[in-house]
Amino acid sequence: MDAEAAAAAAAAAKEKEKDMREWCVALPKVELHAHLNGSVRDSTLLELAKQLSDKGVIVFEDVKGVIMKNGRSLQECFRLFELYHILTTDHDTVARITKEVVEDFAAENVVYLEIRTTPKNNEAKGMTKRSYMNAVIKGLQTVEAAEVVLFDSNLSTDKTLTCTPMSELGGDTRKKMICVRLLLSIDRRETTLAALDTVNLAMELKDQGVIGIDLSGNPVVGEWETYLPALEHAKELGIPITIHCGEVANRKEIQAVLDFCPQRLGHVCCLNDDEWKKLKSSMIPVEICLTSNVMTGGAPSLELHHFADLYNAKHPLSLCTDDSGLFSTSLSNEYYLVASTFGLGKAELFQLAQDAVEFVFAGDEVKKSLREVFKRAEKELK
């Protein structure tokens, strides 16, 4: 190929990438696995770091280097979360980051978002798990750039969920609508009692948008038996549960999680042949976090990510960001990565996004409304 032909081929490839990226933004999307503190904008973290540095609590230049660094091992992530929590854990800031995170997801046509976050006790800040959650809920109420649908009753005949058509991207002045629900995370560092408190809090807040429980945190910390009573309590109360599973090769725990049969599973990276078989026969939907798994070593590369195997086996899947701030990604980018890595076309990506509707923890009214969103978008996008 001569230089001219090579330049033309490169220009065509660039154009094709641009078209696919725009299409992935226009695609209505459902986000089921997003940690609040992992989804904070870098600019907000830097602003908060500057404020704490001015008060002499931290050294800005040190923190800036850590926030802006690209590669992140799994253990580095958990050290970073300790820093993030120093920056974000006060009521006003929790409300602020909640507002911003919702606005960021809405901006890229996420029509349904389940945010998960760990309710925190922090005596020095006068914070209880309850007051932390009140701040999160306040944040949802202050969202300006999009209309947040927090209750099923808000979905009436005159108010259906909408997303911005491809033809209007960029120039659209209508407010986007985004349905938001909350999952309360149990951190693996917590005691059985603290985990039970979180489940009881989820029950108390079920009329305020809380619809599920998540088990997360550093996978090399803690024991399954510690959280089991709380997870069983949630099950008895009928609260849907999602569990981080197999981020590391902890055979005993992976087995126990699969036996527990939660409504959804996150990650499922380090399974052995028997565990894959068991997972596939269970048909438990999996929250796939491509960028996160590759960055933290849960998958060897994008090409070798277990998405391909599960997708080919027609296992129920939904693409998710995990920590869009921490890993510098977005849900649109995760869809683009699936297209560019595994060769899925627009019709297949559309189906993947649409299928996720069936795995949301919200009730039938919301599902019905989401199915309508996809029906309306189908003509233009498929």
Ligand code: 6MZ
């Ligand atoms: C396990 C993770 C995680 O709850 O303070 N978290 N847990 N694996 C991951 N993969 C990289 N990413 C985030 O959000 C931050 C908390 O979410 C969990 C960790 O417990 C982290 O402290 P919240 O809003």
